[in-house]
Amino acid sequence: MISLEQLSKVYQSKGKTVIGVDDVSLDINKGEIFGVVGYSGAGKSTLLRCMNILERPTEGKVMVDGIDLMTLNSRDLRKARQSIGMIFQGFHLAMAKTVLENVAFALKASGVNRQERKRRAQELLELVGLSDKADQYPAQLSGGQKQRVSIARALANDPKVLLCDEATSALDPNTTQSILKLLKRINRELGLTIVLITHEMEVVKEICDRCAVMEDGKIVEQGSTYEIFADPENELTKRFIQTVIDFRIPEKVLSERKGTIVHMTFKGDSANESVVSDLLQGYSIRANILHGKIDYIQDQALGTFVMELTGERKVVQQAIQDLREKLGEVEVLQDDRSTDQSLARAE
Template sequence: MITLQNVRKDYLVEKKSITALKKIDLTIERGEVFGIIGHSGAGKSTLIRCINLLEKPTMGSIIVDGQDLTRLSPSQLQTARREIGMIFQHFNLLSSATIYENIAFPLRLSKRSKSEIDKKVRDLLELVGLADHAKKYPAQLSGGQKQRVGIARALANDPKVLLCDEATSALDPMTTQSILKLLSDINKKLGLTIVLITHEMHVIREICDRVGVIDGGEIVELGPVAEVFLNPKQSITQEFVEQVSDFDFPEELLEQYKKMPAPERACHQVVQVSFLGDTTFQPVLFQVLQSLPVQFNILHGTINRIKDTPFGRLVLEITGEPDDARDAVKHLQERGLRVEVLL
């Protein structure tokens, strides 16, 4: 659906060339919710604005639904952009126009008939939960309601792609949750491809299918959200994961085991087990107990969700002969669990 090939973006600042994006190669599949996360200045805003050519790349190709936008004439690009909606952090609504008129604005630019506009605006107001607010002005709405207007306006021309530029960072946590749910519902109902940028990992965890981590103008880590979340490879990714980690294992427990005499400690192994998807609710520990003479003691654990996928972590004490404990770890791994030996 969206392919970026060898995309680079340079800016000239005080006669010096500053590189914002370095050789970005990225493919976003049709119908997926793709997140781009990075710190301020990492290049994420530049990247998302390159997708609809609000920022023209210095080099490289931007292909959206089979069209290379970098090769289009200004009039062709204007037509192509109608299939790429965009919502912004600070809403960008027309303050002197009603909610109805804000949503109708792109439809009027497309020269739709009055009846078409009226039907479309009312359908969109219904979709975003603002059917009773058509005659109000932006100043009369809350931040979350303004963003819903922004979403409705972005959907006015039936785009195939929706770009979200820090769409929830100006909102409180409860409102953020409602906007993310709305975007998820829109993705499912309309089959819309959504690309969002954020500096908040909980946004990625809540709504995205895949994520790209950007740092210094480069994508440094890329993959399904669950995989990146449970097995971050880069230190910056680990930073973001720690933002939302509710797994705070008490280190003093490990210290207690370290103080055991060596012969006794040899029969006590402490491991961290990560599980994802269907294995979350399977009796895996019970199955291992049936096949090996070991005991499990759950020291710490959580179960949560990444989008629609359940995941969790357990810290287990495995008590038994060293060979049996090693076999228990192997059995857990063979059942699709990630096992890290802590002690």
């Protein structure tokens, strides 16, 4: 649905060159929810704004629904933009207009008559659960309700794509959840392709089918949300995931442990299998769980465990090797320190 090819955006401000987006190529499929995460200044908004040429790329190609947006004249571009809705962190509503007028106004440019605009706006307010607020003004609404109005407005011209720039960043966790649910519902019901940028990995975990991580204008990693969570490669990606799945064990706890401490990730079915108890049965070693959690990402289980394995060193090594064969990566967070202790005692 959206295809970016070697896209770059360079700003010249006060004689200085600032790179907003640096050689990004990206394909977003029809009907998916695609997330872009990154810290402030990573280039997320610039990338998103290039997708509807609110920001004209310095280099590269932007294809949306088979149309090369960079080649359009301003009239055709305005028309093409009608199929690309957009919502923002700050809602951008007209404060002097009622809720209904805000939504109806978006239909004006497409030449729909007054009565039809009103009917369609009412329908959209119903879709986002705000029919009872039609005659109120934005100032009378909560943040979540304002964002619903801006979603209704963005959907007015039946877009194929919805671009969301930090749409939930100004909202509390509960309201964020309800807006994410709404986005997911319109994604499924209307077959809408959604691109969502955020600095919250929790938001990605909640609704994105696939995602990309951005740093310094570049995409440093991308893939299905599940695979990104299960097998992050990039250090930055790992840091983002840690905000959702934090398996760090306090130093004090680690220092009191003498066995081998391992971190492992169980994917899909193996998260539910009795891998841990098999391990206990098969070897004469003990396993203490220091951290254990199963997350559900896109309805698939992902288990994260940190365990202390104690027993004969050789047997523990063998168990870790077998686990690696079964599970993939098993990371040793702290080596066995029982021998160090006996050495210390011998001194």
